[in-house]
Amino acid sequence: xxxxxxxxxxxxxxxxxxxxxxxxxxxxxxxxxxxxxxxxxxxxxxxxxxxxxxxxxxxxxxxxxxxxxxxxxxxxxxxxxxxxxxxxxxxxxxxxxxxxxxxxxxxxxxxxxxxxxxxxxxxxxxxxxxxxxxxxxxxxxxxxxxxxxxxxxxxxxxxxxxxxxxxxxxxxxxxxxxxxxxxxxxxxxxxxxxxxxxxxxxx
Numbered sequence: 310x311x312x313x314x315x316x317x318x319x320x321x322x323x324x325x326x327x328x329x330x331x332x333x334x335x336x337x338x339x340x341x342x343x344x345x346x347x348x349x350x351x352x353x354x355x356x357x358x359x360x361x362x363x364x365x366x367x368x369x370x371x372x373x374x375x376x377x378x379x380x381x382x383x384x385x386x387x388x389x390x391x392x393x394x395x396x397x398x399x400x401x402x403x404x405x406x407x408x409x410x411x412x413x414x415x416x417x418x419x420x421x422x423x424x425x426x427x428x429x430x431x432x433x434x435x436x437x438x439x440x441x442x443x444x445x446x447x448x449x450x451x452x453x454x455x456x457x458x459x460x461x462x463x464x465x466x467x468x469x470x471x472x473x474x475x476x477x478x479x480x481x482x483x484x485x486x487x488x489x490x491x492x493x494x495x496x497x498x499x500x501x502x503x504x505x506x507x508x509x510x511x512x
Contacts, residue, residue, distance in 0.1 A: 310477040312339040312421055313468055314365075314394055316411075318458050318483025325486050334459050334467050337411055339394075339481075343421040350512045351419050353493055357397035360491055363484035364442040364450045364499055367392045368461055369426055370478040377469040382462035385474065389429050391440055391499040391506040393422035394481050398490075421481065424499060424506035432501070436460065443498045444491070452485030459483075 316335035317328055324330075345351060353360060371387035394415065401414035429435055435454065442450040459467070464480055491497070495511040 310341055310479070311472070311475070312341065312343060312479050312481070313337075313472070314339055314415065314421075314481040315459070315464060315483040319452065319456055319485040320458060321456075321486035325488070331458065334464055336468060336471075337415055339416045339421050342418050343416055345419045345422045345509070348508050349419075350510045351395065351422070351491075352512050353491075354397070354417055356417075357399055359397065359399040361396045361398045361488050362442060362444070362450075362491055362497060363394040363396055363488045364440065364452070365392050365394055365481045365484050366390075366438060366440060366452075366454055366501075367423060367426075368429075368480050368482065370465075370474045370476060370480070372476055374465065374469050374474045377465050377474070379462055379466050382465040385465050386461060386480075387429060388426035389432055389435065389438075389501075390426045390479075391424045391501055392481055393442070393497065393499065393509065394484060395420040395422070395491075396488075422497075422499075422507060422509050423479070427501075439502050441500045442487075443500070444489075444495055446496075446498075449489055450485060450487035452487075454482075456485065457483060 367390040368386040369388040397414040438454040
């Protein structure tokens with residue numbers, strides 16, 4: 310099982326970090342040890358002083374695919390979750406300045422919060438899903454999947470050119486505007502529409 314993540318997939322988020330609007334998906338990976346399930350606490354790592362939340366819709370791949378065509382891409386995922394891509398922004402910035410990969414800033418243990426997965430048929434229009442994140446009961450991020458630069462199908466087609474997708478793989482589809490820092494004691498809660506999908510306390 311792989312965790313594949315997409316950067317800069319919402320225009321306003323790219324702008325808030327002073328990044329260019331991508332012409333093709335920005336792809337990076339997280340190991341399975343990054344997954345944080347079942348509303349478990351997130352323990353602030355000692356190697357960073359600037360951890361940011363990035364709330365994202367997650368899709369689960371349901372069959373193996375290589376060079377998937379756009380026509381059939383929607384049949385390659387069967388479930389939706391909500392997650393957080395925690396990012397060590399200080400490490401990321403240092404690595405970006407040196408032209409180095411982001412992995413240490415993105416792939417550390419516990420950096421991929423994920424909610425329970427819901428069958429995609431239960432969620433209505435997947436291309437018009439509203440989602441949000443509350444920090445200490447106040448909304449800090451709101452997004453809608455209609456604003457993604459690259460759709461679920463676009464991502465599956467693009468990724469499968471390079472990497473064979475297998476059943477159970479997860480794709481984190483990018484975050485909207487509003488990312489920000491967490492500190493010990495914060496509580497985060499993610500929602501799709503009005504349904505609470507996960508909660509996470511920073512320890």
